[in-house]
Each structure stands twice: as C-alpha cells, then as structure tokens.
Amino acid sequence: MKKINRFIGSASSIPLSFRYNTDDIIDAGDSFYDATGECYSALFADKKKDDISFYVSLAKERGGPILEAACGDGRILIPVASAGINVTGSDVSEEMLRICREKMKDLPDQIRPKTGLCRADLRALPFRQKFRMVFLPYNSFNHLLNREGQNACIRGIHDALQAGGTLVMEVLPYHENYDRALMLRKKIYIPEKKTKVVMYSRLEHDKENCRHKVHWFTQIKKRGKKPKRMITTFTRKDIPLEVVIGILTGTGFNVEDIFYDYRRNTEKGDKRLIIAEKV
Numbered sequence: 001m002k003k004i005n006r007f008i009g010s011a012s013s014i015p016l017s018f019r020y021n022t023d024d025i026i027d028a029g030d031s032f033y034d035a036t037g038e039c040y041s042a043l044f045a046d047k048k049k050d051d052i053s054f055y056v057s058l059a060k061e062r063g064g065p066i067l068e069a070a071c072g073d074g075r076i077l078i079p080v081a082s083a084g085i086n087v088t089g090s091d092v093s094e095e096m097l098r099i100c101r102e103k104m105k106d107l108p109d110q111i112r113p114k115t116g117l118c119r120a121d122l123r124a125l126p127f128r129q130k131f132r133m134v135f136l137p138y139n140s141f142n143h144l145l146n147r148e149g150q151n152a153c154i155r156g157i158h159d160a161l162q163a164g165g166t167l168v169m170e171v172l173p174y175h176e177n178y179d180r181a182l183m184l185r186k187k188i189y190i191p192e193k194k195t196k197v198v199m200y201s202r203l204e205h206d207k208e209n210c211r212h213k214v215h216w217f218t219q220i221k222k223r224g225k226k227p228k229r230m231i232t233t234f235t236r237k238d239i240p241l242e243v244v245i246g247i248l249t250g251t252g253f254n255v256e257d258i259f260y261d262y263r264r265n266t267e268k269g270d271k272r273l274i275i276a277e278k279v
Helices: 002-009 037-045 052-062 077-082 094-104 147-160 241-251
Strands: 025-029 066-069 087-091 115-119 131-136 161-170 180-190 195-206 211-222 228-237 253-259 273-278
Touching (some): 037 195, 037 211, 052 077, 052 131, 066 077, 077 087, 131 147, 147 161, 147 241, 241 273
Parallel strands (some): 025 228, 066 087, 066 131, 087 115, 131 161
Antiparallel strands (some): 180 195, 211 228
16 A cells, blocks of 8 residues: 555646545556456557558568467457458457457458467467467567566567568667656547546656556546546566567577568668568
8 A cells, every 4th residue: 555655645736536545446556458458448559550551461461370479459460350361369468358359259250260369478378380470569578577588488489480480579669758757648538338537647767677667547437336446557678679689589580670660661760670580
C-alpha cells in the first residue's frame, strides 16, 4: 500500500471525480495486459495501425506459415490471416489470447482453420522448425529486461524457423523524455460496451539500467456499476541496435536489412526494423 499511497498522494492534477481511496484499487502490478484486457483494444491497439501494411506486405511477398510472437489481441495477426496467410500467434497473456480468439470468429470460414494461437512466453517458445517467417512487432522485444531473456527469445525464434526462414522484428529506439509527472493519457467512451475509460500515466526512468517504468492509473466505469480502478505497471528496456545485431549474428542469423520506417526507408529515422535470415 505504501507504493500506491505515494502515487495517489502526489496526484493533485487528477480531477476529484477520479480520485479514490486505496481500498478501491486493484494493484495489478506487472500484469498490465491481463488487467487492461477489457479496454486494451480501444485504448491502444485500435490506434496503432501504421505498421500493419508493412507486415501484411512481407507476409504476401515471402509466404507462410508465419508465427507472430507476442501477438496480443491480434492487431497484426488478424490482417495477416485475412490476407490468406497461414499464421499462428503466441502470447504470454491469456486475456490477450482470449480477445484474439473472439476476433478470429469473424474471419471467413476458409481462413479460420489456417489461424492458430498458443500461450507461450517469449523466453520459452515451444516451436521447432515450423515457420517460414516470425514476426516480433513493435515493443515486444523491449519487454525483455536482461540479456539472458533476450538471448533465449532469439534462440527460440531461430529454432522455430525453417532453414532460410526470416525474422522480422522491431526494437524501439532510445527516447530521452522519460521522467514525466502524472498526466492524462486517454479519455474515451466505448459505445458497444457502454463504458467510459479514463487513464493517467506516470513515467520513471532508471538511467543506470537503461529501463523505464510506466504506471497507468485507470478508471473503468460502466453504466449503473461501481467504477473499477486499477494501478498497472510495465517496464521496457532500452536496447542498442548493435546489441540486437550481436545477439542475432551470435545465434545464427544473417541481418539482411535494417529499415527506419514502415515504408522500408534505409535512411535513419525514428523506427528500427530488422530483417534477418536463419543461416
């Protein structure tokens, strides 16, 4: 409770209608994706669309079967499957997989059998020599906070690929603007669920360990029900590009291309997209 009191006590910028006693809070800790599942798509996934065409075009060019590691709610998996590509998704969050399964029900009958899901941690992928491509999109790799976990992830992907198979991964770049006071991040109404969601965030940067922790203060209010209030956290690691390349080459990959935006621009920009072949 001390941690919760520290954040709530400093939250003078939160409107009175949003403030609450610590007894009302669900402290979900690092179970961020499970805790926010009921509103995750509306808050995040539905807004992040700029990379979808990048992955769908690669899927069409190189073909399946494809594994999307850390597929979440199917933000990329569903469009890839809709393009007629055989794709399997894995994720450690059962809640994200549940949401993805619900979305898969809307796929055409001829496509649904080609789409599968598996619960798996990135550090312990259970697949062996099955896939033509593996996608590791957006910030998934940055959630691995130490070299041991990063190495285990890349080894698992290497094992999951066919000979000559391709890994496509994004690694978020370093940003200096980390330490931020409490601020309003999202305020939305989800009509189909008759739900209002208000979310504040606070960021902390651990410069010594190249990590930043994000704290979300979320209120989910449904008509006629008591508001659900949560504190959730997740931590990401800043990983230099040369470190990622070293892990890849040391595991048996050959780096083919590095793109700096989703249009496959090779001049440096604010994205870091790596295409690597299993040697």
